Amino acid sequence: MAKDLYRRIANGDVIDDEAGGVTIQGLAVEEGAAGLAELRAWGLVVAGPEFPGVYVALAPREVARRRLEWSLVDVAARAREITTIPGIVDDLGPVYEQARWQTPQGSQFLSRPEEVNSLIEAAVKAARTEILAAQPGGPRSREHLDIAAARDIAAVEGGVAMRTLYLESARGDALTREWVAMMSAKGAQFRTLAAPFQRLVCVDRRRVFFENHVPNSAPDNAAWTNEDHAVVAVLAEVFDEAWARADVWHDAPQSTQESITTPFQRSILRLVCTGLDQDAAAKRLGVSRRTVNKEIGDVRAKAGLPPSLAAVAYWFGTSWERNLQEGDTAASGPEDGASAAT
Secondary structure, eight states, X not given: OHHHHHHHHHTTOOEEOTTSSOEETTEEOTTHHHHHHHHHHHTSEEEOSSSTTOEEEOOHHHHHHHHHHHHHHHHHHHXXXXXXXXXXXXXXXXXXXXXXXXXXXXXXXXXSHHHHHHHHHHHHHTOSSEEEEEEOSOOOOHHHHHHHHHHHHHHHXXXXXXXXXXXXXXXXXXXXXXXXXXXXXXXXXXXXXXXXXXXXXXXXXXXXEEEOOOTTSSOTTOEXXXXXXXXXXXXXXXHHXXXXXXXXXXXXXXXXXXXXXXXXXXXXXXXXXXXXXXXXXXXXXXXXXXXXHHHHHHHHHHHTOOSSHHHHXXXXXXXXXXXXXXXXXXXXXXXXXXXXXX
16 A cells, blocks of 8 residues: 555645545545555655645655665664663672662661570471571470470471581480481481581571670570571571581481490590590500400490491491480480570
8 A cells, every 4th residue: 555655646646634544636545544654654755845635755765865874873873872781780780789688687686585486486487498407505395395396397397408406415315316306207407516516597598596696795595686698698608517517317216225335335435436546545544455345345246336446436436325424324415406596
């Protein structure tokens, strides 16, 4: 239609487009309005300045030349705009990233244990991916563990990964061993570390609870919580580093077993684990080498170990019995996995 209409205008036919359509010398032209609009948009026809309905057809080559010039000017402008894009990214990218990771407030101080426990309870219940708990404190009561059990089991069975770090002495606490055995069967992971570590609970690597270390600032059992991405990332890394150095709690399923070593045998084995041989251990304890060998042999027989000192030392070094104190059958241990940070 546009081509036919252009031909008629070029031949001098009078066009009437004031009635919402297009007529040529009184005859209606179907779809003429669209064709006329297209011709005018391209600049191929222009309305006569003196006579309504009179359109003038322009030379296609001239129109094409002008359109090409305008297009080249537009392309040049867009090319200049394109060259500014990397600079904009370089200038504003860091500003955006900084603002995106900022939180409206820093650490929140928690002065009361019940406030700490309440917030941790809510955070653990809302966990979606992971709970990290570093618990260097003492053992908890049966009542407290029963309360924590429903919450922690629900989290693990809901697909949340739970990792808990204890001090080595936890292996000697019967109640903690029972807790570890139960939660390990659900899929939770436990490790112990001989060296001191920071108490903290980190949920989904988005929020962390940690001990108060500001001197003279608060009563005992105070804590802090923080949702700043940088702070949470650093404390989660602190946990991961301690976790990598810790020993896996292999013997959780046998947590209710009785110890097979006597206090005297444990004294000998602790010295052996430090690198002393039978002679040096005997001298340290004021007994004969024969006595030391007899006690080591008794442990080896009870544990079903190969006939080597290294095998006995390795077994004792990875056993929960290494943490038993003289005359004890169980030693004290810390809190459960996702319990309060203070």
